Amino acid sequence: MNTYKSLLLALFASLLILAACNRNKSNDSGQKTSVVAKGLYSFGPEIRSFTDCEEGREYWVIDSAKTLELAYSNLGFEKPYTPVYIEAECHFIKSDTTTVTGDYDSTMVVTKLLKISKQIPEGPCNQ
Known part of the structure; x- marks a missing residue:
C-alpha cells in the first residue's frame, strides 16, 4: 500500500512538472x-x-x-492614397476574412514609425 502511494505521488509530481513546462512554452510562443x-x-x-x-x-x-x-497627413498631400516610403517596426497578424482586411495577405501592426518620406528610394520600391 505504501508503494502504491509513493507511485501515485511520483506520477502526480511528474504531471505537475509537465503542466508547468507546457505553460511556459505557450507564453513564449504568444509573444509577437x-x-x-x-x-x-x-x-x-x-x-x-x-x-x-x-x-x-x-x-x-x-x-x-x-x-x-499623423505623419502621413503632415506631409500635406492634396489627394489621398499617394504612396510614401516608410520604415516601421511592426508585427504581422492574420487578416479577418469577414472585413475589408480579408482582401490582404495579412495585417501589419505598426508599433513604431522609423522613417517616412515622399522620396521613394531607388531600387525595387521605385519600379
Whole structure:
C-alpha cells in the first residue's frame, strides 16, 4: 500500500512538472516578434495599405503607435492614397476574412514609425 502511494505521488509530481513546462512554452510562443518593414504606404478614407518592396506583398495596416497616419497627413498631400516610403517596426497578424482586411495577405501592426518620406528610394520600391 505504501508503494502504491509513493507511485501515485511520483506520477502526480511528474504531471505537475509537465503542466508547468507546457505553460511556459505557450507564453513564449504568444509573444509577437517585431520586424522592420520597408516599403510603400498609402492612406485614405477607405484604405490603409502597405506594399513590401522586396516581396511585393500587400498588407492592411493598423497603426498601433498612432504616429503613422499623423505623419502621413503632415506631409500635406492634396489627394489621398499617394504612396510614401516608410520604415516601421511592426508585427504581422492574420487578416479577418469577414472585413475589408480579408482582401490582404495579412495585417501589419505598426508599433513604431522609423522613417517616412515622399522620396521613394531607388531600387525595387521605385519600379
